[in-house]
Amino acid sequence: MTSVAAARPAARSYAGAFRRRLGTLPKHVVVIGLMVLWLVPTIGLFVNSFRPAAAVQSSGWWNFLAHPSQLTLSNYQYVLAQGGLLPAFVNSLFITIPATIIPLFVAAFAAYAFAWMKFPGKNVLFVAVVGLLVVPLQTTFIPILQLYGTFGLNGQFLALWLAHTGYGLPFAVYLLRNFMGSLPSEVFESAEIDGASPVTAFFRLALPMSVPAIAALAIFQFLFVWNDLLVALIYVGATNPDNAPLTVILANLVSSLGSGWWYLAAAAFIAMSVPLAVFFALQRYFVRGLVSGSVKG
Amino acid sequence: MDPRLITAVIVVVGVPAVLVGYIVATEQLLRLAPERVKPRIRPWLWLLPALAFLFVFLVYPTIRTFIYSLQNAAGTEWVGLANYFWFFGSSGALGALLNNVIWVVLLTVLVLGFGVLIAVLVDRVRYESVAKSVIFLPLAISGTAASVIWLFMFSYQPPGVPQTGTLNAIVTSVGMGPVTYLQTSAFRFNTIMLIIVMAWMWTGFGMVIISAALKGINPELLEAARVDGATEWQVFRRITFPLLAPTLAVVSTTVIITALKTFDIVYVMTNGAYNTNVIANEMWQEMFNFGNFAHGSAVAIILMFAIIPVMAFNIQRFRAQEAIR
Missing domain, CATH: 1.10.3720.10 (MetI-like)
Structure with a gap:
């Protein structure tokens, strides 16, 4: 691996670095997008488990941000x-x-x-x-x-x-x-x-x-x-x-x-x-x- | 104190003690045997507990179920292949079989596709372990819990009422009408939705194994191709992918068998309604809803025959590996 890295031409100008960053952007977008996609179902359920019945019935889990004080342990109890x-x-x-x-x-x-x-x-x-x-x-x-x-x-x-x-x-x-x-x-x-x-x-x-x-x-x-x-x-x-x-x-x-x-x-x-x-x-x-x-x- | 706790403690401590005692005792007994026969008897004594369990819980029941599948529901008469003819003549059972075929194809494609994509991508980011944990996490939970999670995702409210399900909220926010994900059986749409739940669980499995294989590929090989002017796609297509092929075969066999045995998600989310039934649930319904053990047995045997070729491939691969070793 080290020999490979050394063999690469050391183009360390700002423009080059910026272009490299930009080039890796799609990769990060896809990976983070997939992570979000995989997490959202679980997070949704997790949030709803702390919301009162009326809130769960009338609005989606993402609304908890508007009423964080509603969150309760009563469902678990x-x-x-x-x-x-x-x-x-x-x-x-x-x-x-x-x-x-x-x-x-x-x-x-x-x-x-x-x-x-x-x-x-x-x-x-x-x-x-x-x-x-x-x-x-x-x-x-x-x-x-x-x-x-x-x-x-x-x-x-x-x-x-x-x-x-x-x-x-x-x-x-x-x-x-x-x-x-x-x-x-x-x-x-x-x-x-x-x-x-x-x-x-x-x-x-x-x-x-x-x-x-x-x-x-x-x-x-x-x-x-x-x-x-x-x-x-x-x-x-x-x-x-x-x-x-x-x-x-x-x-x-x-x-x-x-x-x-x-x-x-x-x-x-x-x-x-x-x-x-x-x-x-x-x-x-x-x-x-x-x-x-x-x-x- | 809960008497069951005492039982559990006795079992947790007692059973290993009995098993260890068994091995030590047999070794003491072997001392009495002539030197020549010892090595001939010993392996069988060590294997005995495992073989006994395997016989009682797998071999004997399979033979018995096969016999039941050739008899009438009361088990009083031989009916030849009638129960199998019932299966291949029943639209419900054939529908379940068709669904299993869709499960096998689509689940394999999704798990392999996302598995390769994610394994290749996370290999190039610094937060690789976090990303892998996130994708892998659903594999640790039960199909039952995953079903509950996705019932919330697929939740449907009539148009005009605020949508509480994540997917329908997204769909309606772009101006379309809410979708009944689990009730729409045209083009087996709802079966595809159930498969997505399973793919969400199993992609982590594919990713982990493919990722391990990726890391086993000699980086100099890839670098040599790059130096020779190959594009990243060519490197993947001509070098990485062929080297991954055996691993993809392994992942496929496991995923195919999982798809054939699918039960939890269908049982919890739809219980086979709206044309989403699968063989495993069909067998359950024949047994417990209709009390027809003959039909149930035939369904189980058909399921086993569907699995045999896949597993045979796996075992052959295992023996080939042994030959190299």
């Missing part, structure tokens, strides 16, 4: 107290945390076996596991509903923990296997020569060295489960609304509130708060994970 958002928020946490942790462990063992153990049919089996990514969740609903019915699991958190573990595994095994497989083989060979058992090698070497991949995977699975509507709707939402997560309650509010949009705006922001916090805090891992394993549908 209502949806948390009467709208059922607070219990749903707690449910979402109860559902998401175990449904993130369980598949990580299960996948890590399998990934280690696929990466560093020798057994006949290994590659075929691995392709078969990754191939399960083609199965849309829809094909599993009816038989699993019946299975859960037999064990009385419908409507329970356990139903979602188990289902999300099964659904998340093909991608988790794929991502972790690729990461563990790319670790230097000398490490594992010398550990074996030193007499370390596979258990020791796994917990002392493979697992600590795979932290970046595990972190990315944990964020994915957390966001996937937190944001999931379909699976929660099928196994819990339809049978036991008391255990329903935020997405289900929010989807119900859309149809039941109809025009009660000021509440809807606040409810949507409560549902978005956790993913947004995760995103801002852990963006780096999230992006790295996406780039390294962009196969999930």
